[in-house]
Amino acid sequence: MSATNSDQSVTDDRVARIASSIRVIPDFPKPGIMFQDITTMLLDPVAFKDTIDLFVERYREKDISVVAGVEARGFIFGPPIALALGAKFVPIRKPNKLPGAVISEEYSLEYGTDKMEMHVGAVQTGERVLIIDDLIATGGTLAAAIKLLERVGANVVECACVIELADLKGRDHLGDKPVFVLVSST
Amino acid sequence: MASADRISAIKSSLRVIPNFPKPGIMFQDITTLLLDPKVFKDTVDLFVERYKNENISVVAGIEARGFLFGPSIALAIGAKFVPLRKPKKLPGEVISEKYILEYGSDCLEMHLGAVKSGDRALIVDDLIATGGTVCAAMNLLERAGAEVVECACVIEVPKLKGRERLKSCGVPLYALVES
Numbered sequence: 199m200s201a202t203n204s205d206q207s208v209t210d211d212r213v214a215r216i217a218s219s220i221r222v223i224p225d226f227p228k229p230g231i232m233f234q235d236i237t238t239m240l241l242d243p244v245a246f247k248d249t250i251d252l253f254v255e256r257y258r259e260k261d262i263s264v265v266a267g268v269e270a271r272g273f274i275f276g277p278p279i280a281l282a283l284g285a286k287f288v289p290i291r292k293p294n295k296l297p298g299a300v301i302s303e304e305y306s307l308e309y310g311t312d313k314m315e316m317h318v319g320a321v322q323t324g325e326r327v328l329i330i331d332d333l334i335a336t337g338g339t340l341a342a343a344i345k346l347l348e349r350v351g352a353n354v355v356e357c358a359c360v361i362e363l364a365d366l367k368g369r370d371h372l373g374d375k376p377v378f379v380l381v382s383s384t
Numbered sequence: 385m386a387s388a389d390r391i392s393a394i395k396s397s398l399r400v401i402p403n404f405p406k407p408g409i410m411f412q413d414i415t416t417l418l419l420d421p422k423v424f425k426d427t428v429d430l431f432v433e434r435y436k437n438e439n440i441s442v443v444a445g446i447e448a449r450g451f452l453f454g455p456s457i458a459l460a461i462g463a464k465f466v467p468l469r470k471p472k473k474l475p476g477e478v479i480s481e482k483y484i485l486e487y488g489s490d491c492l493e494m495h496l497g498a499v500k501s502g503d504r505a506l507i508v509d510d511l512i513a514t515g516g517t518v519c520a521a522m523n524l525l526e527r528a529g530a531e532v533v534e535c536a537c538v539i540e541v542p543k544l545k546g547r548e549r550l551k552s553c554g555v556p557l558y559a560l561v562e563s
Contacts, residue, residue: 221476223475223476226475226476227472227475233475235475235476237466237467237474237495237498240455240458240464240465240466240467241464241465241466241498242464243458243459243462243463243464246455246458246459246465247459250459269448270447270448270451270469270473273448273449273451273452274451274455274465274467275455277418277424277452277453277455277456278455278456278459280418280421280424281421281424281425281428281456284421285421286418286419286420286421287418287419287424287452288415288418288419289415289418289452291448294405295448296415297401297404297405297411297413298399298401298404298413317415320415320419
């Protein structure tokens with residue numbers, strides 16, 4: 199049921215440099231997890247710029263009015279994309295970080311639940327939204343972000359991540375929402 | 385557009401939320417700035433104009449709101465972006481700096497090897513209050529051998545004397561607006 203990757207993945211010289219700039223840290227945050235660390239890509243100004251450019255090139259003609267970034271690594275990629283697209287940037291945060299009136303969406307973790315929040319009034323009905331995070335794993339966080347935005351009547355056009363952990367099949371948990379990734383990792 | 389006009393628009397775009405996170409605090413909320421693409425662009429441009437000829441090789445952003453401004457500045461000036469994070473968020477080897485809060489203490493971490501001797505660093509955060517967090521950031525960068533050129537913030541809260549605290553550590557402060 200998930201779309202083939204042919205129009206979702208990018209074969210581009212820049213992607214090779216980006217992929218090799220990401221480092222894998224074994225057993226973080228807990229044993230058995232191979233953590234995909236994008237901070238090394240941020241240390242390579244060419245790879246970081248290329249990452250942003252690849253997203254901007256894809257979305258520039260798509261009338262995106264909001265880029266929503268998931269705390270905290272979504273805050274690193276989302277704002278440069280928003281600035282280049284001329285879109286608003288809306289942070290989606292852990293509980294009790296955003297001041298003023300917020301709406302909350304609860305979501306499941308492996309053990310227990312967590313919550314994400316967005317400011318009331320940040321996004322209007324009918325706005326075309328791009329959701330950004332550094333990585334998609336199970337898709338739980340992105341699914342919750344999509345729900346939050348749809349509750350205020352936004353049109354989530356796509357989710358965009360630098361990395362996909364393909365084995366975890368996060369795409370399958372996002373319903374009909376497409377996901378665009380630069381690097382697919384197993 | 386003249387700096388004064390841009391700064392005036394930036395100041396108007398901020399909103400103040402009383403009694404957050406606790407009674408008596410007037411919280412300076414920058415999220416409304418991020419909802420105005422022109423004002424957000426002007427904010428980044430003002431920092432880039434100031435630093436683009438200063439040979440800055442590292443922009444260090446303090447989690448989490450420093451992440452909203454630092455990367456765009458880094459990209460525009462061709463510098464590395466280094467996130468400075470709360471404990472246990474960064475994978476792999478880190479160096480840690482403890483700092484004192486009003487009640488208790490906290491810790492800031494940076495990746496080992498992200499910053500090298502000879503790097504010229506800019507610290508970025510949305511707001512400076514007492515300067516405790518920024519001083520911890522400065523210590524991390526200096527321990528890794530960098531020269532901290534300046535600290536750049538959108539907002540300064542003068543009555544909390546962050547500027548003076550930074551001056552005593554040898555770091556100048558550049559802030560766009562005062563609250």
